[in-house]
Structure formats: structure tokens, C-alpha cells
Amino acid sequence: MKKTPRAPDPWDDDAAPVRNTRAARAARTAAAAPPVELTPAQKLAQKRERRAAVHAAHEIRIIGGQWRRSLLPVPDLPGLRPTPDRVRETLFNWLGQDLSGWSVLDAFAGTGVLGFEAASRGATTVQMLERETKLVAGLAASKTRLGAAAVTITQADAMAWMKRAPAQFDLVFLDPPFDANVFEAALAASVHCVVPQGWIYLEASAPFEAASLSERGLELYRHARAGAVHAHLIRKR
Numbered sequence: 001m002k003k004t005p006r007a008p009d010p011w012d013d014d015a016a017p018v019r020n021t022r023a024a025r026a027a028r029t030a031a032a033a034p035p036v037e038l039t040p041a042q043k044l045a046q047k048r049e050r051r052a053a054v055h056a057a058h059e060i061r062i063i064g065g066q067w068r069r070s071l072l073p074v075p076d077l078p079g080l081r082p083t084p085d086r087v088r089e090t091l092f093n094w095l096g097q098d099l100s101g102w103s104v105l106d107a108f109a110g111t112g113v114l115g116f117e118a119a120s121r122g123a124t125t126v127q128m129l130e131r132e133t134k135l136v137a138g139l140a141a142s143k144t145r146l147g148a149a150a151v152t153i154t155q156a157d158a159m160a161w162m163k164r165a166p167a168q169f170d171l172v173f174l175d176p177p178f179d180a181n182v183f184e185a186a187l188a189a190s191v192h193c194v195v196p197q198g199w200i201y202l203e204a205s206a207p208f209e210a211a212s213l214s215e216r217g218l219e220l221y222r223h224a225r226a227g228a229v230h231a232h233l234i235r236k237r
Contacts (some may be wrong), residue, residue, distance in 0.1 A: 065120030
């Protein structure tokens with residue numbers, strides 16, 4: 001009995017490619033043909049397509065609340081690392097989905113995805129801090145596009161700003177640049193501006209132990225790891 005050849009598995013790197021002589025001849029003919037000169041309009045359209053493809057690959061989406069599925073741009077800047085969808089999903093499962101009445105600080109805003117997630121879920125005020133001019137402009141554009149009236153954007157050094165601020169926030173997001181290694185300093189500064197029984201969310205490259213947090217008047221409520229990121233939800237006593 002003649003066996004029917006098995007179709008190659010597209011996920012199998014060792015599978016032999018299916019030969020298609022007609023396609024091969026067409027490919028050789030196309031390779032030998034002289035390049036087609038594009039018109040200025042075609043060149044412009046091609047450039048726009050390439051630019052759109054790059055932009056599509058550099059976006060992150062809001063996953064909950066009134067702006068669910070809305071996209072935020074992610075500029076191509078060194079060290080910019082927005083909190084991924086699954087980590088944000090875990091975070092807001094910890095906090096709850098309704099932040100109505102909350103006052104929130106997004107201290108190292110970057111793309112603003114954490115702050116916009118909070119505003120999308122009903123936070124009354126969201127203060128965003130960002131030092132980089134290009135990112136501040138992007139945050140302002142996203143605020144306008146979403147109509148995020150609750151969001152205030154300030155260009156400032158987060159550490160210095162938090163040390164001067166009164167205890168006024170129910171929730172502080174801390175997602176500093178990993179290569180800056182300022183996790184300890186950022187946490188210490190944030191304690192000044194969060195209310196008693198308020199929350200601090202910290203992303204760091206290593207876990208913070210409950211004992212060391214307790215010495216600062218803080219309680220480790222939740223911890224999770226996603227790749228190189230350690231996510232902590234901390235409560236101020």
C-alpha cells in the first residue's frame with residue numbers, strides 16, 4: 001500500500017520544505033527582472049506603510065475601565081519598559097477594578113500606562129511625573145486623545161518631587177528605570193507622599209523582603225514575579 005506523504009509541520013524546524021517548482025521558477029524570474037521604478041506617490045505610500053508598521057509594533061494597550069483596548073504609544077527610548085498586560089492584570093486584581101475616589105501618583109510615568117489604567121478605572125486624580133521631555137509630550141498627547149481630565153502631567157525629577165510632597169496619595173506607582181538602580185531610594189521617597197493605609201506598587205529587579213519593609217513601617221501585601229521583574233504591592237501602616 002502506497003503511503004501518503006505527511007505534510008510538514010509549520011512549527012517543526014527540521015521539517016523539509018515542500019518543493020514547488022512553479023513557485024521556484026517564478027521567484028527566479030522575479031529576481032532576474034529589473035527593479036520597477038516607483039512613482040513619487042507610490043514611494044510616499046510605501047514610506048507611510050513602513051512607518052505605520054513600526055508604530056503598530058511600539059504601542060501598548062489599556063486593559064480595563066472606560067478606555068479598555070485604547071492604545072498608548074511607546075517611544076523607542078533606551079530603558080523604556082512599560083508594565084506588560086499580564087502584570088497589570090495581576091496588579092488590578094490585587095487592588096480591585098474600581099478606583100473611584102482614589103488619588104494616584106504615577107511617579108516614573110514613561111508611557112503613562114499605569115496612570116492611565118488608574119484613571120480609566122475611575123481614579124479621581126492621577127498625578128504623573130516624568131523627566132524626559134519627549135515622554136512628557138507623549139503623555140500630554142495621550143491625555144488629550146483620551147479626554148483624561150483627571151490626569152495632571154508634571155515634568156519633574158520624581159525622587160525630589162516625592163520628598164517635598166505631603167501625604168496625599170492613596171496609591172503610588174513606582175516603576176523606575178531598571179538600569180538606574182534607584183529602587184530603594186524611590187521606595188523611601190514615596191513613603192512621604194502616601195497616606196496611612198495607602199498603597200505603593202513597586203517594580204524592581206529583586207524582591208523586597210517583608211522584614212526589611214516592616215522596619216520602614218510598610219507591609220508586603222502581595223508579590224509576584226514575571227521574568228526579570230518583581231512586582232510588589234506594599235501597604236503603609
